Amino acid sequence: MVSAIANEARVRADELSGQSFETIYFGGGTPTTLNPLQLDEILNAIHASYNVVPNPELTIESNPDNLSREYLDQIRSLGFNRLSIGLQSFHNRDLAFMHRSHREADNIRAVKSAQDAGFDNISVDLIYGIPWHSKADWQHNLDQIGKLQVQHLSAYALTVEPKTELDIIVNKKKLLAMDEDKSAQHFLQLRSWARAQGIFPYEISNFACPGFHSRHNSAYWTGIPYLGLGPSAHSFDGKTCRSWNISNNAKYLAEAAGTRKSEQLGSTDLYNEYIMTGLRRSEGISLEEITQRFGITFHDFFKNESVLLLKDGRLVHSDRERIIIPEAHLFQADGIASALFMI
DSSP states (O other), X not given: OHHHHHHHHHHTTTTTTTOEEEXXXXXXXXXXXXXXXXXXXXXXXXXXXXXEEEEEEEEEEEOGGGOOHHHHHHHHHTTOOEEEEEEEOSOHHHHHHTTOSOOHHHHHHHHHHHHHTTOOOEEEEEEEXXXXXXHHHHHHHHHHHHHHTOSEEEEEEOOOOTTSHHHHHHHTTSSOOOOHHHHHHHHHHHHHHHHHHTOEEEETTEEEOTTOSOHHHHHHHHTOOBOOOSTTOEEEOSSSEEEEEOSOHHHHHHTTTOOEEEEEOOHHHHHHHHHHHHHHBTTOBOHHHXXXXXXXXXXXXXXXXXXXXXXXXXXXXXXXXXXXXXXXXXXXXHHHHHTTOOO
């Protein structure tokens, strides 16, 4: 697999020609199952094939139990300068329920080991809206993050996807159904805690100390071109073409660099994506941007469709004269955005 990904990097070297790459992100689960030599093979192929700026934001995702001090020292030496750790919770009951192999003590050890290894840009993930969580349970998770003094937090509401194990458990009444009101309360509790900590939301699920937002993820939300390598990886040319690799590992390996599928995004698709991602970000959207990027037809459409939302307070004008969703309604952001989609 490592050789195949490195080969794909070389084969696709002509794509996005002339672009400078400012971020590299090893994600998709637990890339720290690769040893440092394997990571280095992929990095070497990327640097040999593309114009990568000096000292790019270089992130790797991990679970807490994949991070020994020796391993952390080794990946630091490869140039990794940002670490994203999937903690999920500081309650052992939650971790067992999620079938995680780590426990609360592993969370603390992993973060402190990373800090001792010199990582000063650490992001962690938490899950909120867990059915049995009280306000105090969720506060315990937040307090632990505060004590660890990480630079970035991604927090996501627990959701039940159809036909998953969680869906089956809920349907069999072995677990309380997800409580949207509780999730919304936890979300507002999170926002209040983050303000007090000086960790600012720049997207609905993402909070960062000043200067520590994820440059890589921000590129997805703002339409910057990106190149995805490996099974299931998506790419975007920054204009109208999105492509993705086959998700089956065996087929990806059998087809060398992988047979990609692609789609051409029309003006309506691009406008709808702008609305969705823009309203999730703290800076929001603007009529001027809509006019510049999509034309007067979309400007007029948005203006007409947003009248009621502005009137009832689900949308407001920010102090920079951009349109945002106020905090009281942010938890319903997807629904508010969909009301502004052009169908």
